[in-house]
Amino acid sequence: MKLNRSSVAIALSFAVIGIGSVVLAQRGRWRRDDSIETDRRGVPTWEVDSKFPADMFTFARVRYESYGGYGRGGGGWRTDYPDSDLNFSLRLQQLTSMKVNPDPVVVELTDEKLFDYPFLYLIEPGALVFDQAEVEALRRYCYNGGFLMVDDFWGDAQYENLARELKRVFPDRDPAEVPLSHEIFHCVYDMKEKPQVPAIGQAYRMANGQIGTWEQSWDGSDTRTPHYRAITDDEDRIMVFICHNTDLGDGWEREGEDQWYFDEFSVKKAYPMGINIVTYAMTH
Template sequence: MKNSLLHIKSIITTACFIAGFTVFAQDVAVVKYDGGGDWYSNPTALPNLVKFCNDNIETNINESIETVEAGSIDIFQYPFLHMTGHGNVFFSEDDAENLRKYLLSGGFLHIDDNYGMEPFIKKELKKVFPNKDLVEIPKTHPIFNVAYEFPNGLPKIHEHDAKAPQALGIFHENRLVLLFTFESDLGDGWEDQEVHNDPEDVRLKALKMGANIMKYVFVN
């Protein structure tokens, strides 16, 4: 009986995702997670990125940004999820299973380390995909050239530890389902200019890379 109920729940979840993908084809959401990390950081980042995409690369993304919990069925309404923060991340077993089903069903998750998130998120992602590892995304991947050219890969937006920026990913059946941007801090570059006082060319670089991510998900 229990297995039957789980099977029914899985079918309903997948059906909700398919329906949601049709109705909310260009909606995005921020993921709220447990563990104490500031999932709510960079509040102006995603709205600014969405507006930049709609103005410059012919997307039609809903500019109203919602918040969803990692373990909620609501994530299946959003083809694109964004996570950020500086500190601890914790996924329960239900969270991990929910995210895994979402990603394998066609969803996409971008995790942008706002500095300090990396050791925690890597550990928690093993709950989501125990048999998959984060791998470096080659500079020839479409995510670096689908709208704007980044021949050297992920741009450096904010300096923290004098390390090179890294774009790491998890693939399923040759599809990039999860992108983890590290030592770049794209989200800081997407924020309102007065938040970090970044030069305009730096902000533009961050927004263009963000537009590549969005176009890879919604248009490519």
Template sequence: MRGPTARHVGLLALACAVASLTLAGTADAQERSRRFGRRGTPLPPVEDVDFSAFNVPYDGRFTFVRLRFTPDWAGWGGGGGFFGGVNYQWDHDYPRAERHFTKILSELTTLDVTVEASNILAADDPELSKYPVAYVSEPGHWTQTDAEVEALRAYLLKGGFLIFDDFQGSHWFNFEEQLRRVLPDLRLVRLDASHPIFHSFFEIETLDQFYYPYPPYQPSVFYGVFEDNDPTGRLLLIANYDNDVGESWEWSDRGFIPIDLTNEAYKLGINYIVYALAH
């Protein structure tokens, strides 16, 4: 996966891959037909929503997994909305973000990637153990049951890797509080560009180009947690604080976010996956 061709894939190649993304108009129309409800009406009970309706069975390929949770707040509209127009927080940018990312991941690496679908799983779903990487959006609104806490701890300690994304400002406090339930003795370490995760596929020499894509455009900071709190050991997770990598993936074909930022977001995502699979 890290041969000369892969190592030297640069901005031009990535831009070409992004340009190859096409709008799936028919699929989007079908997705919209699955939605229900409207603003001003009560939110549907979570137990009545089949979040796994679009999941695919495990078949050995790399499949993008998004963790779902009961948020501390949900409402109509906002960054989510795929499931009946309800914003469940964890569903921000779904499914366009993973649809675009897996296409780029498949085109630029030799990984065998599921590009036709992605999975949504709860932390205490036994199926999660089959997937080495999971993505968590909006951890500022993250809540967990005791069962989910125990399951997520086991997932991480058995080799799983988590990517936390799309949170900023005061959302940090809830993120850290919930994460400490999973790993009580954790030490969150600020990562710089020297860490191997930023060199696992693309050579990301600096992190200065990353920032939150909306006002006030604050610089992004990357944090990690290491096994046994040993910075020379295995990285269990990475947190994109003051960042929204998924947003850049989602809108990379629309021009809403600068192309240089979307390209860098794809580089981050690919590096995360390659690093996690190699460790």
């Protein structure tokens, strides 16, 4: 959806943070095909320095075709696309000194240009199944310095499906809960809690002020607690960051649809956490 036009509100809510020249070079650009959205859907663009086309952060979404796992539910790789990618790229450009490509890309794990993108975003993995080529490509990517963010899935069954697939990628490593004290929660914005963002249709506010922040899972498991887990390398660098029982992408996508949702979830949770994650990824 289109961006929230209340630029003053978000400007007051975020501090402009200098990240410096830590952005890794990205040399390639994905060739769009018929399944890739080309309309910016009302999101403004901006000029980039033509002298340094590689010195930009590009938001790269993983496209996967397989969808036969055990977690059920979910909308596949296109969920929240392209609005979340466009909106997040704009806010990252506005609110930090990072140089950002206004045009997000969609990549497959087996694409030869994968290593041009040090940050990958994968969504709705509840029924994802990697093929063997994807397993091997993701392993090489992560061990060579890449960072994968996984977002927007709810309940035990969907998590178990993702864990099963990641075990194929990292047979000798398991995801571990990341404590709130970890720098990823504080490197730009100081998060006081692990943020939970529901889809806009699931968020509610009661007369007594209580706010509903979770979504129901199809298997009936408890989703009231958000989990942020990570798989790290031998140097304790996060290679895979798993955002479970939360939907940061909806906070980016839906920011222009409802002022209360924007103020409560986009400003307070989705954007700060997303900017922290990208900053960590690009500086480690």
